[in-house]
Amino acid sequence: MEGDFKGKLFAVKTAIGRERETAELVYNQNDYRNLSLKSIVVSPETEGYIYVEADDVTDVLRATKNVRLARKVLKNPASKEDVDNIMNPRPLVTKMSHDTPVLITGGDFKGEEGRIENIVRAEGKVTVKIDAAVIPLSVTVDIDQVKLI
Structure with a gap:
């Protein structure tokens, strides 16, 4: 290069x-x-x-x-x-780890902020614990539907 x-x-x-x-x-x-x-x-x-x-x-x-x-x-x-x-940008997955704050950018919970609980790299999925929920709520979304905050 x-x-x-x-x-x-x-x-x-x-x-x-x-x-x-x-x-x-x-x-x-x-x-x-x-x-x-x-x-x-x-x-x-x-x-x-x-x-x-x-x-x-x-x-x-x-x-x-x-x-x-x-x-x-x-x-x-x-x-x-x-x-x-x-x-040579790093893939988004390598920047994510447990408890990383993210914004959900797609799906039913679009616009919600939360923290990563689990990453399944092989399937391209992350589990996000929603911060603003009254009761503890975790959702699993595709990696490309979250954005680092």
């Missing part, structure tokens, strides 16, 4: 959930303005951000100038460990 990465990676703050659309608009600006952006990265690890590879931040600023969804360009390039985390 180090051999492929020649420029600097700059973070661009975007509207959450519209990262892919923002990346396409920035790419179109790159072509329209004849800029020298090398690549645009949309990572599932970082909601609300896209990453643009360029030699200088001025090209990124020019590419995002007329893009309404691009909120802000961070002037300092991403560090080497940030780039490694963006390009």
Whole structure:
């Protein structure tokens, strides 16, 4: 990976959930303005951000100038460990452990917060103890239906 990465990676703050659309608009600006952006990265690890590879931040600023969804360009390039985390994200399962706080994002208990009681990695399921329940309530959901808080 180090051999492929020649420029600097700059973070661009975007509207959450519209990262892919923002990346396409920035790419179109790159072509329209004849800029020298090398690549645009949309990572599932970082909601609300896209990453643009360029030699200088001025090209990124020019590419995002007329893009309404691009909120802000961070002037300092991403560090080497940030780039490694963006390009090689850890699976969500490895970040979870017993008693980790999570938000349920799908199913009947969508929007409820709780703590992990059990993880069945082979089946891709987690058991979550709901915090706001009057009586102790545990539910089992798919791993992709929980988000770390």
